[in-house]
Amino acid sequence: MEGTGKLGQGFDHSDENATRVPVHQQVYAQLRDAVLFGELAPGQAVTIQGLIERTGAGMTPIREAIRRLTSEGALEFRGNRRVVVPMLTVDAIDDLIFLRETVESRLAEHAAEKITATDIAALEKIDSQVDEAITRGDVSAYLRQNFAFHAKLYAVANAPILMDVANSVWLRFGPSMRVVCGRMGTQNLPDNHKTALDALKAKDAQATADAMREDVVQGMEQIREALLDGTAFSDTID
Amino acid sequence: MEGTGKLGQGFDHSDENATRVPVHQQVYAQLRDAVLFGELAPGQAVTIQGLIERTGAGMTPIREAIRRLTSEGALEFRGNRRVVVPMLTVDAIDDLIFLRETVESRLAEHAAEKITATDIAALEKIDSQVDEAITRGDVSAYLRQNFAFHAKLYAVANAPILMDVANSVWLRFGPSMRVVCGRMGTQNLPDNHKTALDALKAKDAQATADAMREDVVQGMEQIREALLDGTAFSDTID
DNA sequence: CTAATCAGAATTTGATCATATTTTCATGAC
């Protein structure tokens, strides 16, 4: 069958078997990225029927994906069985800044203790792509590569619970981040990754944590200011 | 249909609201409480088929509930589509202690700023039930009432994102908490709620946060020590 | 005469289940 095969299969590492990745995971990954990288605007409705058409998948795996994303804060129940991409409030962004500061800096400490030369090389490669995206003015690429940098650091830290929290935080500010970047371009975006990399090479946990905290706070403050200003979000659906 | 009707439906004394609460939410709540209050042991397998028999519900709502609990850290994928109640490692409990300390104390600060006389009365009532459970030596009641106290504080704080994180943390240490309490009884359990209540009455955010942090650390350290000791978890399934 | 409001029909969407299709694990034959 497969029909139009809209799911795209993503990356199938460890392949040989075609249907190795369950459909509900594919739908999850697809929808997750859509939220994380701002393909869905804050306030936008997400319907099961719409996803059936969009992905070509059946109803059950889509329901599962939506449930999962809802638990993770990427989606939100809005009263009568309506699901939307959440809109950030100022209170919410304050909590997100707090969480990201504390969790991300602790992850950075863990990472500094465990990092290998291979990991550092991988991080430097990703960071060069972040730089490239910034100079190109490619917002979408910046968002993806910047996330990839942080995600790699989380993976090195090897603390699954903290990583879950951090990922949930990303899902919650992702859509707004996209709106802000779309307005301001890539020029004013933070990139303290070089400082962090130096600290990682020296295996200096405290310095790594400080660098990452700085990076986090700078980025999150941009969203916060845009939120206070209000104009950036005037066209999002309420 | 309905057959044995094992779901219990809560309260529906023949009134008009028959299916008001969706089945997937009922299954979720039931399974959530089972994990939170230690009715399922760490390492225990959770199967879809088993839940169909246990709850009498269909397959789809059960899948949704399992997906949701998995995102929240209450359940864990164990390789080949096997789902189990996670077992805590020492590394994990360290991260949970860190998270609970930071998140719970911040929630306490928020709560102190927003609390009303009605809220304080409700908290005092719950706390008296905690005391009662301790003197009775009723582990199950202690776990439920103690959670109710903290949950009420979260609700007062009115910070949904932090509350999600806190709830996820509870789900992750719940099963182990039960094992530890089952061994040690209710006598050595922490109860800094009185101190917290005094601080709340004075609307002293810092003192409230300190009291709750103390409460949290004392409780979590018991789990940590039991984990290091090892004997308490010797009979849990690996 | 226009515009606003409300009732009821129609359409859309979500919830649940029964069923078909894999996949895995265990058991036993070679």
Added chain:
DNA sequence: GTCATGAAAATATGATCAAATTCTGATTAG
């Protein structure tokens, strides 16, 4: 010990039912 076979469990689909929103049109107030 390895491979085949069968039972059990999970994945995925589509059908069916229920609820809600939207649409339509008529009645009425301004």
